[in-house]
Amino acid sequence: MTTVQVAVPRKGRPLEAVLERVAHHAGPAADATERADEVVSTLRFEKAVTKRDRTADRSVYERLADYSDPSDPYAPEFTLFRDARDGFPRRVAFDSLTVPTEAGDVQLVGREEPFRALRKHEFALGFDSADLVLEEVVELRPEPLATLADVNERIDPRDTDVRVAGGLGDTVYHTLLATPETRGDGGRPLDRSFVAGHEGDLCISPRYERLVEAVIGTDALDDITFCYPGEDVDEEEAAIAEAGLGVYLTVTGSTARDNGLLVGEQLFPSETVLLENVHEMDERAAALAELLIDESETELVAPASD
Template identity: 65%
Template structure:
C-alpha cells in the first residue's frame, strides 16, 4: 500500500503560494512525477493560488461575486475527479467579518508516496503537538515561540536550529523557500547625531535609547534579531489600531517593519536601514514523527545543500 504523507500548510496567503510554487517546480524538474495520469501539479497549484487570491479580493471588497459563498465553495470542492482540492470557510478578520473561502486539503500521488497537503491555521503549532511530521509556516513564528533570546543577534534562517532548545520542542527547520521579505530597521534622518552619517543598523540601536515602533506581536522576534544587549534602553511602542505602520514609525523616530520596496516608508520621510532578518516560509520537521516517506517529501521540497546548512 502506498504511504500517505500528511503535510501541514497555511490555509491562505503568501506562505501557501510559496509551498505550491516550490511543489510545482520540483515535481516538474525531478523524478517525483505523479504516477496517476491526469494530475498536472503545476496547473493544480496555479488553480489553488488563483482561487484564493480571488476569494481574498472578495473578502476585501475589491471583487463582487455573482454566486454566493456556498455555491462557490461547492464548485471549488467538486471531488468527482481525482486530485481535486477541497476548500473550507472561515470568518475573515476584516470589517463585517465576511466568510472567506480558504484551502483545506489536496492529495497528490507521487513516485512512491501520496503527498497530502492539509490546511491549518497554525501549522507550526500543529507540528509542536505532534499532529504532523512535516509542515510549512513563516520563520517569524519560530522566532516568536521557541527561539532562545541571547545577547548576540540572530541574523539568518541557517542559525535558527542552534537557538531552539531541544527540551522545548522536537521541531526543527529544514529549509527556506526563498519567498523573502525583510524585517527592516528604518528611522528619521534627523534622529542621527549632528553631522553623523551613521546608518540605521544594529550598532546604531545599541547606542540608542528611546522608543522603537514595532508590530505588537513581534516583541520577541525583534529582541532575537537585535540581541538582548541592543534593546536595553529601548521602549517598544506600537501603531494605534488602523494606523499605517510607517506613519507610526515616523512619529516614533525609529522602528522595524516588514518591507518589500520601502516606497511607503520613504513617503513618510523614513530612511531604510539594515535588513535585520528574512521573513520567509520554511519547511519544518518534527524529528520524533519522521518516517521514511516523510524524508522523501522533505527531499522533494529542499535541496541537500539547503538542509545541510540547517543541520545542528
C-alpha cells in the same frame, strides 16, 4: 503507496510559495501547476470579496460547492471559516491538495497554525513562516540572532521537537528603518549598533515583539521602549516615521522611502521554511524533505539537526 501529509498555511504568501515548490516537483501528467494556480486565484478572489473589492453573484456556500470536485482525488479542496469582522460570518479557506511526486503522493493540509500543529505531533512535516519560530520558541540572548541557519541552535529540545529543515527562498527582510533626524548628521550606519546607542521609542508590530528582541539582541534594547502603530494607521511605515525608528518587513524599501525613512540593516529573513518534527520523521517524510529543499535556491538552509 502511502500519502505523506504536510501541514501548510491556509492562505497568503507562504501557501503560494509551497504550492509553487510542490507543483514544480509533481509528475508530468499531474496538472499540478494548473491546480496550484486554481487555489491561488480562488483564494485571491475570495479575499477580494471579503474586503469588498469584488462582488460575488452567488452565496459563499454555492461558491464552495463549485470549487470542489469530490470525484477527483487530486482536485483542491476548500473549507469555510468564521470571519471575526462584522458582516462576514464565513470566509473560504484552503483545505487540502494532493499532488503526485517522485517521492510519492503529497497531501498539503491547510492549518491556521502549521508550526503549532507540528509541535503537537500532528504532522512530521510542515511549512510556515520563519517568523513564527522566532516568536514562539527561540531562546532570547544578549547577542543577536542574524541567520536562519542559527535558529535550531536556539531551540530548547525540552520545549519542542520541531526544527527548521530549510527555506524556500521567498525572502523578505525585517529591516531597520529611521528618519534622517533620528539618525542625525554623523552618518552612523543604521544597524544593530545604532539601536544599542539609541534611547527612546522603537516602533514595531505588536506581534513581532519577541522576534525583534531575538534579532537585535537583548543587550541592545536596554534603553529602548517598544511602541506600536495605532489602529487608524494604514501603513506601518508612517507610524515608524512618527516614532523616528522602527523595524518592518521590506522588499525594495520604496514605501519606507515614500514616508521619508532611511532603509538600514536587514536584520533577519522572513522566509517560508520547511519544518520537521524529528520524532515523527520516517523514510518517506525524509525523502520528501530532500526533494522539496534545494540548497542552490537559498542561502538560508539550516544545518540538519542532531
